[in-house]
Amino acid sequence: MASGSKEIVGAEPAKLKLYSYWRSSCSQRVRIALNLKGLDYEYETVNLLKDEQFDPEFEKLNPIKYVPSLVDGDVVVGDSLAIILYLEDKYPQHPLLPKDLKKKALNLQVANIVGSSIQPLQNLSILKFIETKFDADEKLKWVQHYIGKGFSALEKLLKDVPGKYATGDEVLLADVFLAPQIDAGVARFRIDMxxxxxxxxxHAAYSELPAFQAALPERQPDYPASA
Known part of the structure; x- marks a missing residue:
């Protein structure tokens, strides 16, 4: 695993270490949340293409061998949703879940559609398996099908919700999950938005937010020069 550093201007000191990979949308979610909360963190690269997620030392941090993982002092948390909810409880600045129960439920629903029904089906290990059974064209069709299914559901869910962002005019949990998935859909999987x-x-509104821009794959220290 290779180290890099990512500092957020104006962030308060915090003993946080994020194990991340530049192209991981799950890691991107956590980077956005950290940025929104103004938390400084150390960026620790886990290169998925080099199978660094299978390193025994990383497995101690995350037994499922996925990124991201967060280390906060003696607390270790794996899984992006668990990490973000942990950050929400410990670092209440810029709350990502509203007090209003209806809006809170909507944010959790959006996050879970992305995190459970879309992203896992484009996971690197899944795509590698599909390509061994079929070919690259079939792999792309697979991803486009499931992203399209999820995006269609989200479009129906949010179509009557006013505001700039997913659930209104505040940046909340739904946006933290939605932005990386749309980025990946457009940049990697040719989704017609x-x-x-x-x-x-x-998606257009996210492009104006520094916290989202700083979390983009191409802004990470492990982003390859040849990408």
Whole structure:
């Protein structure tokens, strides 16, 4: 595993270490949350293409051998949702879950659609398996099918929700999950966002937010020069 550092301007000191990979949308979610909360952190690279997630030392931090993992003093948390909810409890600045129960439920629903019904089906290990059974074209069709299914559901869920972002005019948990998935859909999987105008509107708004921009794959210290 290779080290790099990522500092957020104006962030308060914090003993946080994030095990991350530049292209991981799950890691990107956590980077956004850390940025929104103004938390400084050390970036520790886990190169998935070099199978560094299978390193025994990393397995001690995350037995499922996925990124991200967060180390906060003597607390170790794996899984992006668990990490973000931990940060939400310990670092209450810029709350990501609203007090309003209806809006809170909507944010959790969006996060879970992305985290459970879309992203796992484009996971690197899944795509490698599909390519061994079929070919690269079939792999792309697989991903596009499941992203499209998820985006269609999200579009229906949010179509009547006013505001710049996913669930209104505040940046909340839904946005933290949605932004990386749309980024990956457009940049890697050729998703046509004109089919999802409500999601596209939120996506355009994210491009104006420094916390989201700083978390982009190409802004990470392990982003390869040849990418």
């Amino acid at each position: 004109t089919e999802y105008p409500r999601l596209a509107r939120a």
